[in-house]
Amino acid sequence: MECKKAVSCIHEYLDGLLDRSAQATLDQHLRTCANCRRLFKQLEMMEQRIRMLKHVDTPDLTDRIMNSLPAPLKSRKAINWLKRHPALTAAVIFIVVMFSSLAALWNTDDQLVISTAEFDKIQVVGNRVIVPAGETIQGDLVVENGEVVVEGRVMGNLVVIDGTYTASTANIAGRITTVNQLFDWLWYKIAGLFGTV
Ligand SMILES: [Zn+2]
Incomplete structure (x- = not known):
């Protein structure tokens, strides 16, 4: 062979x-x-790590990750954060190892994932996620692997993970965060776990 x-x-x-x-x-x-x-x-x-990760990834944890919406992060910022929180560094490294397992799957997983409290107000066409004109989403809108078009309003934050968006900042009451780089993505997840940033 x-x-x-x-x-x-x-x-x-x-x-x-x-x-x-x-x-x-x-x-x-x-x-x-x-x-x-x-x-x-x-x-x-x-494989084993991923299985472990799936095991600990309760809906509650996912919610915490999704509800924690840090600003776009530069790697320098992350490093400074680690320096200021030495006690958490060991835990962070552990999680990085866990997530780096998932990183290998990063490019293969292109499934559209939408997280919002008001699903009924958005339209989904293929991988396009549309907030139609005249609609207002209370709270955050998180879209993975999609093309977000905001014609109405989002009262919380807009988070676009591995995707694109078309939205005027005037339509988004909170922050717009795009996460396209693997590092940003890992950091986003880690920061979410600790509820910081
Ligand atoms: Zn061989």
Whole structure:
């Protein structure tokens, strides 16, 4: 078995999709190839972390993350924050490790996610999320992987994660935050967990 084939087999194996005979061939390759063995261990560990993360990711925690809406953050700002909060740094590092597992999935997960208290007031067309003219959303609007068009008003913050928006600042009572960089995204989640910033 070639390494290239082994890598795709490893992914299938971790997804539980690899049949028994292919598994045996993969095992044989892993016994003889240190590179693939290392990759296998890394991916397996990542899977475990993700499973753990799913376990702790209660709806309550998700709400806390979503309700905490920091301003756009620069990495320097994050580093300064860590320096000012040494006691939390160890915990932050732990979470970074947890989330860096998810980071590997960052580009593959392009599902539209909308978080708002007033779902009935918005229109969703494909990946476009529209707040129609004349409608007012009380509270925050958080959209992941979408194209946000605000023609009406949002009384809270607008958060666009890995997406675009068309909105006049006059239509948004709170802040507009865009999160497109992986680091910003991690930071956003971490800051949310601690309810700071
Ligand atoms: Zn190999």
